[in-house]
Amino acid sequence: MDELQMIATLLDEEPSGEAAAAGRRRLTAEIRDRRRRPALPRLPLFGGIGVAAAAAGVAGVLLLSSGTSPRAPDPVEARPMSAQAVLLSAAKQAEAAPATGRYWHLRTLMSRPVQVGPKGNRYWVDKRSVTETWTLRSGRSASGFRDVGARPSTQADAAAWKRDGSPTSWDLGRGDTVDGAHIIVHSGPRPGEVNKVTGPGTFTVCDKEMSFAQVRALPAEPAALKDAVVDAMRNNDDGPVPAAARNGFVQQCLAGLLADVPAAPKVRGAAYRALATMPAVKVIGRTTDERGRKGIGLVLQSGDRGPVTRLVIDPRTSLVLSASVAQTGELAKLRSKSGTTVYLQVGWTDDGPRVPALP
Template identity: 40%
Template sequence: MKFVTTPARSLIALGLGLATVGAMALPAAADTLNLRLTAATRSAAAPAQGAYWHTKVLRTATHPWQFGQGTNRYWLEDQRVFEMWTSPDGKVWAGQRNLGVHPKSAADEEAWRRDGSPATWKRAANGSIVSLSTEPDKGGVFPMKGQATFRLAEQRLSYEQLQRLPADAAGLKTWLEKAARAAKVPGNAVDGYVTASLTALLRDLPAPKEVRAAAYKLLPTMPGVRSLGAVKDSQGRTGEGLSIDHGRSRQQAGTIASTTEVIVDTDTMLLLAESLTSTINGKPFLDKTWTETVLQVGWTEDKPSVPALP
């Protein structure tokens, strides 16, 4: 098989590889992929099961700055809904809606009440200018520009090529490692690159269930990945948890350590949730700490629209 050879985009400054390697229809300067599949892969691509591959994600994160005055300091938690619709020809629409902020914990809520229970914020406690509200905004939906293809490990694939990815763990690993080398990923970053691609296959791309199953089987064998057993997400759904240790990276701001945890529905081989926890010099690094709960994922006939409130 032949892969496009292009320099990989800068990896996330946490040693994560590309956290959204599976993002579809993003602009790129690479040549069109000419992927030649081996005889071991499926000879015919299954037709799409709907008009769009659709994901709806609730992202929760703590604002990196405290709010309030004097001793009445508190943290605010931000929630947003993100949706993506991808047609089989690779065209993408994105929707977003900010659900507003609220005090993070019971202690934060008490401090917020002592601060007068504000509903909007223009400045953080450190004086930084912000624009926050407890009320949801109107949200929006828009088409994403760029070449209409699916992206995996810096390779641009058609829907048909995506269906023919190796459906066994060993073959999938070989494919992703070749893609990493073609993208000129440094040797010490290849494993992280492959791991990030595997999580993308479990959510962002309409790959066949057999390919997703291969990705799930391969994940625990990757360096830094360990099983957490049966765990529940924020919606009370039970799946198999995996922890991915991304190690440490030295940045100008300090030493950053990060861990991703994913919860997989082993019936559908799709993600239920994904969270990233980071520290900088041993202290919480809120800019790189969040939780995403997958509210919906799969084929749909519903056209792209402004995200509804959960």
């Protein structure tokens, strides 16, 4: 049985209680250890992927053997090999993925915490929205947006919301737009919209704006792709990346190619293979995304006391199911820097732009 079959089989097996507990303890310890380290690099987020608690939903530890079930040798020695096996198997699937259809289509459900409520009774709600983009090979594109509605983030926030009279909307004040309009957060869904993008659409790759043609021209060989990412790091639109953040920047650039942009199948495969060479990429085991879809959890460490990026991927298809980042150190106090992105649909389609439906 090859690696891909073994990994796929794991998704259909429930982890033992001991394995699940071990996975949670190990990930918690890793995050705690990173919080003790000095330096606070910036967070170069990739392509709309947000931030959330990395320890949520850990379902066990993936340790591959020659059989169909996981075993438990020394986790320190087994973790890098497990991560490499998962990533290389996903690379095979990515390289074989179809690339036919008129539009590159991306549909995501994004959740961001927002603090609301009166003085003395402040609380957090998760503002949720669906975003879609459709891009032709010519570069012309359209985008759709729809508010899904906000809900209290935790039970404590729900109690504070009730004390506030259970409001159905919140006025956050004037935004930083040209017209200075007020930002209103609603608890229920709102009408959506779809708009054509003026001029050729671009994609954010490693903090650089790239055209459709530039994205498609990225190298399809792991070492060359990694070199291109390093070059983008040195010349990105936001200025030089601090030394302490460079490893995390490269990881997130590669991860951004897995779902956010219309990279060619072989380029997506090369991104997986390049990530497989990075020892800071670890497997946390079988898990589910925020919508209950089964996958394998990966953790990308982003430097000393930097953010912890968590991906849930489906190794059968190579698709990213969800992405989140847990802030550490001083930034962990800033809940507004957190959030999550669930990938509802990614790939080529002949279906044209339309107002986003509710998830």
